Amino acid sequence: xxxxxxxxxxxxxxxxxxxxxxxxxxxxxxxxxxxxxxxxxxxxxxxxxxxxxxxxxxxxxxxxxxxxxxxxxxxxxxxxxxxxxxxxxxxxxxxxxxxxxxxxxxxxxxxxxxxxxxxxxxxxxxxxxxxxxxxxxxxxxxxxxxxxxxxxxxxxxxxxxxxxxxxxxxxxxxxxxxxxxxxxxxxxxxxxxxxxxxxxxxxxxxxxxxxxxxxxxxxxxxxxxxxxxxxxxxxxxxxxxxxxxxxxxxxxxx
Amino acid sequence: xxxxxxxxxxxxxxxxxxxxxxxxxxxxxxxxxxxxxxxxxxxxxxxxxxxxxxxxxxxxxxxxxxxxxxxxxxxxxxxxxxxxxx
Numbered sequence: 001x002x003x004x005x006x007x008x009x010x011x012x013x014x015x016x017x018x019x020x021x022x023x024x025x026x027x028x029x030x031x032x033x034x035x036x037x038x039x040x041x042x043x044x045x046x047x048x049x050x051x052x053x054x055x056x057x058x059x060x061x062x063x064x065x066x067x068x069x070x071x072x073x074x075x076x077x078x079x080x081x082x083x084x085x086x087x088x089x090x091x092x093x094x095x096x097x098x099x100x101x102x103x104x105x106x107x108x109x110x111x112x113x114x115x116x117x118x119x120x121x122x123x124x125x126x127x128x129x130x131x132x133x134x135x136x137x138x139x140x141x142x143x144x145x146x147x148x149x150x151x152x153x154x155x156x157x158x159x160x161x162x163x164x165x166x167x168x169x170x171x172x173x174x175x176x177x178x179x180x181x182x183x184x185x186x187x188x189x190x191x192x193x194x195x196x197x198x199x200x201x202x203x204x205x206x207x208x209x210x211x212x213x214x215x216x217x218x219x220x221x222x223x224x225x226x227x228x229x230x231x232x233x234x235x236x237x238x239x240x241x242x243x244x245x246x247x248x249x250x251x252x253x254x
Numbered sequence: 255x256x257x258x259x260x261x262x263x264x265x266x267x268x269x270x271x272x273x274x275x276x277x278x279x280x281x282x283x284x285x286x287x288x289x290x291x292x293x294x295x296x297x298x299x300x301x302x303x304x305x306x307x308x309x310x311x312x313x314x315x316x317x318x319x320x321x322x323x324x325x326x327x328x329x330x331x332x333x334x335x336x337x338x339x340x
Contacts, residue, residue: 196268197266197268198271198273198282201273202273202281205280211275212263212275217263217264217275218274219266222266
């Protein structure tokens with residue numbers, strides 16, 4: 001993945017990208033399998049064409065949010081057919097490299113989970129957990145998108161390390177898959193249930209990207225579920241309520 | 255009524271039940287739905303299918319028609335895009 005920046009304020013955009021995206025930084029620009037084109041200048045209106053991977057804008061914080069969307073989209077598209085991509089927050093044990101994927105659609109609160117439960121642990125992603133055929137997790141430690149106002153549309157792209165999480169350890173292996181069922185009206189401690197594999201596949205598949213483009217996608221999902229000892233669903237209200245469960249998921253998987 | 259399954263992208267069968275991927279849609283199937291797909295690789299008449307189903311799952315409770323239940327199951331599969339009816 002390469003991000004190409006131009007415009008008369010390109011230097012400012014590059015500096016900000018390097019600051020908040022440093023956990024994803026690579027060196028092989030020529031070998032990039034996807035590109036996003038950014039223009040940051042005084043006159044560009046804020047906007048993005050995610051299909052084309054083009055982002056423009058004069059207001060840097062707004063531009064940064066759109067860059068995150070464009071890079072995420074391009075990265076996901078570039079991995080099409082290669083790996084299983086779960087809509088999930090990924091949190092890692094810094095000692096063992098074990099990763100728990102907390103799966104939920106947008107709006108579930110995956111970023112909040114990372115900020116709440118990920119402090120002192122490896123930050124794999126707050127967006128997509130990508131898993132290879134041998135259950136290795138490919139980290140995507142993008143900036144954490146922190147909402148500027150509680151109900152507002154704009155978010156500030158934040159260096160994850162500022163929020164207390166750790167860089168992901170290089171050896172990342174999937175240890176557990178947990179389906180998130182956050183309910184505002186739920187009271188009591190989190191309720192955890194094991195989901196039969198077929199039901200887990202049916203529940204997880206809508207929370208994937210490009211799964212049908214994989215070879216034997218249902219069988220791959222079955223192997224993924226079996227590989228972690230089965231999938232769990234957790235019903236809860238507040239992210240911090242899951243803290244007592246996280247260590248168990250990271251230590252033993254399901 | 256006759257029925258024939260349509261090709262699906264992929265499927266997993268466990269303990270007689272299954273999950274199938276048709277296009278971009280994932281569908282969870284009961285044992286009867288899974289069996290009907292298994293039996294309709296080529297065109298099959300509903301009466302034949304009813305015999306096969308009752309052989310495997312037994313006869314329905316008194317007052318229920320096995321043929322009508324088979325037809326209903328096939329129509330449900332058709333609505334999900336998994337079989338064609340002729």
